[in-house]
Amino acid sequence: MEKWQKSLKTDTPEEGFELAINLAQEGVKRVQPNEKIREKLRPKYSKNADSITFASQVIAIHFQTVAAANNYWTSKVNYIR
Amino acid sequence: MEKWQKSLKTDTPEEGFELAINLAQEGVKRVQPNEKIREKLRPKYSKNADSITFASQVIAIHFQTVAAANNYWTSKVNYIR
Amino acid sequence: MEKWQKSLKTDTPEEGFELAINLAQEGVKRVQPNEKIREKLRPKYSKNADSITFASQVIAIHFQTVAAANNYWTSKVNYIR
Amino acid sequence: MEKWQKSLKTDTPEEGFELAINLAQEGVKRVQPNEKIREKLRPKYSKNADSITFASQVIAIHFQTVAAANNYWTSKVNYIR
Amino acid sequence: MEKWQKSLKTDTPEEGFELAINLAQEGVKRVQPNEKIREKLRPKYSKNADSITFASQVIAIHFQTVAAANNYWTSKVNYIR
Amino acid sequence: MEKWQKSLKTDTPEEGFELAINLAQEGVKRVQPNEKIREKLRPKYSKNADSITFASQVIAIHFQTVAAANNYWTSKVNYIR
Numbered sequence: 001m002e003k004w005q006k007s008l009k010t011d012t013p014e015e016g017f018e019l020a021i022n023l024a025q026e027g028v029k030r031v032q033p034n035e036k037i038r039e040k041l042r043p044k045y046s047k048n049a050d051s052i053t054f055a056s057q058v059i060a061i062h063f064q065t066v067a068a069a070n071n072y073w074t075s076k077v078n079y080i081r
Numbered sequence: 082m083e084k085w086q087k088s089l090k091t092d093t094p095e096e097g098f099e100l101a102i103n104l105a106q107e108g109v110k111r112v113q114p115n116e117k118i119r120e121k122l123r124p125k126y127s128k129n130a131d132s133i134t135f136a137s138q139v140i141a142i143h144f145q146t147v148a149a150a151n152n153y154w155t156s157k158v159n160y161i162r
Numbered sequence: 163m164e165k166w167q168k169s170l171k172t173d174t175p176e177e178g179f180e181l182a183i184n185l186a187q188e189g190v191k192r193v194q195p196n197e198k199i200r201e202k203l204r205p206k207y208s209k210n211a212d213s214i215t216f217a218s219q220v221i222a223i224h225f226q227t228v229a230a231a232n233n234y235w236t237s238k239v240n241y242i243r
Numbered sequence: 244m245e246k247w248q249k250s251l252k253t254d255t256p257e258e259g260f261e262l263a264i265n266l267a268q269e270g271v272k273r274v275q276p277n278e279k280i281r282e283k284l285r286p287k288y289s290k291n292a293d294s295i296t297f298a299s300q301v302i303a304i305h306f307q308t309v310a311a312a313n314n315y316w317t318s319k320v321n322y323i324r
Numbered sequence: 325m326e327k328w329q330k331s332l333k334t335d336t337p338e339e340g341f342e343l344a345i346n347l348a349q350e351g352v353k354r355v356q357p358n359e360k361i362r363e364k365l366r367p368k369y370s371k372n373a374d375s376i377t378f379a380s381q382v383i384a385i386h387f388q389t390v391a392a393a394n395n396y397w398t399s400k401v402n403y404i405r
Numbered sequence: 406m407e408k409w410q411k412s413l414k415t416d417t418p419e420e421g422f423e424l425a426i427n428l429a430q431e432g433v434k435r436v437q438p439n440e441k442i443r444e445k446l447r448p449k450y451s452k453n454a455d456s457i458t459f460a461s462q463v464i465a466i467h468f469q470t471v472a473a474a475n476n477y478w479t480s481k482v483n484y485i486r
Contacts, residue, residue, distance in 0.1 A: 005095030008153055014410030017428070021435055023098070023144070027137030030102055032127045045130030046437045049450030053459045054134045056432030060466040061141040063428065069153035072413055072474035086176030089234055104179070104225070108218030111183055113208045126211030135215045142222040150234035167257030170315055185260070185306070189299030192264055194289045207292030216296045223303040231315035248338030251396055266341070266387065270380030273345055275370045288373030297377045304384040312396035329419030332477055347422070347468070351461030354426055356451045369454030378458045385465040393477035 002026075008069035016070055020062035027058065083107075089150035097151055101143035108139065164188075170231035178232055182224035189220065245269075251312035259313055263305035270301065326350075332393035340394055344386035351382065407431075413474035421475055425467035432463065 002022060010016045032038055045051035067073070083103060091097045113119055126132035148154070164184060172178040194200055207213035229235070245265060253259040275281055288294035310316070326346060334340040356362055369375035391397070407427060415421040437443055450456035472478070 005098075006093055008094050008148065009155070012411055013413050017410075017431060024137065024141070026098060027140040028133055030140065031133045031136040037128060038133075041128070041130040041133070045134075047442060047446070048130075049446040049453075050456055050459060051131055051134065052433055052436045052443075052446070053450075053456065053463060054131060054138075055436040056429065057459075057463045057466065058134060058138045058141050059432040059435065060429070060463050060470075061138065061145065064466065064470045065141075065145045065148045065153075067413065067470045067474060069148060069155065072470075074414070074474065086179075087174055089175050089229065090236070105218065105222070107179060108221040109214055111221065112214045112217040118209055119214075122209070122211040122214070126215075129211075132212055132215070135212060135219075139215060139219045139222050142219065142226065146222075146226045146229045146234075150229060150236065167260075168255055170256050170310065171317070186299065186303070188260060189302040190295055192302070193295045193298040199290060200295075203290065203292040203295070207296075210292075213293055213296065216293060216300075220296060220300045220303050223300065223307065227303075227307045227310045227315075231310060231317065248341075249336055251337050251391065252398070267380065267384070269341060270383040271376055273383065274376045274379040280371060281376075284371070284373040284376070288377075291373075294374055294377065297374060297381075301377060301381045301384050304381065304388065308384075308388045308391045308396075312391060312398065325419075329422075330417055332418050332472065333479070348461065348465070350422060351464040352457055354464065355457045355460040361452060362457075365452070365454040365457070369458075372454075375455055375458065378455060378462075382458060382462045382465050385462065385469065389465075389469045389472045389477075393472060393479065 008066055010066065010070055010073075013067070013073050016066040016073070017059075017063060019066050020059050023062040023066070024055065024058045089147055091147065091151060091154075094148070094154050097147040097154070098140075098144060100147050101140050104143040104147070105136065105139045170228055172228065172232055172235075175229070175235050178228040178235070179221075179225060181228050182221050185224040185228070186217065186220045251309055253309065253313055253316075256310070256316050259309040259316070260302075260306060262309050263302050266305040266309070267298065267301045332390055334390065334394060334397075337391070337397050340390040340397070341383075341387060343390050344383050347386040347390070348379065348382045413471055415471065415475055415478075418472070418478050421471040421478070422464075422468060424471050425464050428467040428471070429460065429463045 004019050004022055008019065010019055028038065032041075045055075085100050085103055089100065091100055109119065113122075126136075166181050166184055170181065172181055190200065194203075207217075247262050247265055251262065253262055271281065275284075288298075328343050328346055332343065334343055352362065356365075369379075409424050409427055413424065415424055433443065437446075450460075
């Protein structure tokens, strides 16, 4: 079982970014569960600039979620918002 | 009746991710209610990298909603935000 | 007059999802007000996987709005956020 | 001067949706200020399903902003969030 | 130095929309720093409806950020949220 | 180690925009870790208007996250929200 399945908490933004990548990968796995097909697709799409941007966009969306879950890793007190 | 129809609450991020997938599937069903057509489309789009990324993006958007609904499954008290 | 025009409140996530679909449809109607043209386009796009995903994405975006408007249909007290 | 330029407040979700459409149109005008070119493009894109969905997606994004600006038109007290 | 580089605050939604456009332009400049290339691309993409919609979508995303930064230009007290 | 890996805090929106660019680049690196391939793709996609818009969109999404993490660089007290 992967860690994120129990909690979205991470210690740092860096780990949060890893988690966002994991979530993006999980989404892909659920849409196409067959690993062989996924591996077959990878060489081509990972050499297409827009496909790369698209994949990085999904990471960005998940990073928003993870960052919010971690209160943006803020230690500084934000009195107001 | 599916569980999410009454509540977006889940016990863990993992279950929340399942719910996000359900919501994404529900959206697809509403746009194309004919199951046969959906099944016919699946083999092709699930072998297209961008189509897979696109579907995983919709899951990511729903996961944002589900995560917010579950207060990001946080047990740690966030004093301020 | 449709219900959402006065309030985004719904009793359940299920009804909120319906509202999100209504909002998505409303957007489409405003971009292309001619019903005949819309109906003409439907058979084709509803058999294109990416077009379906795209339409379901817009529903997902509206569902975010509706869910927030309904405080995510939460009954559980969230002391802090 | 259009109303939104001073305030994003509207009385109802319906009016908020109108404002979202205005904002979407404003964005288009700023990207392509030439009205004649915009008018020339309209007949074609408004008969393309994906183009319509795309335009309705931008409306959905703006509607998120407008809805938040109006506290989701909520009269019901939300004690907690 | 542009104003937004120090603060996202603006007096009105109208100015906020301008700022959103500036941010969108800044992103484009950072991806393609060569002004000549950007200018060369402009005539073509600004006559393509989907390209225009796409650019206006990025403005919409930045407008969400700017609106939140300005507390949606609200003067009305929102007791609860 | 890059600064963002420990904190998303920046002093100004300008620095926050830089961070958003870094995050976008990080996502791209994770999808396509091979620097040579990335460099090879760059000349082409950076001369395609839609590819540029797409990359700037991912920056916009990350900027939302960074802005929220920095409480929108607000010094003005917002009593309520």
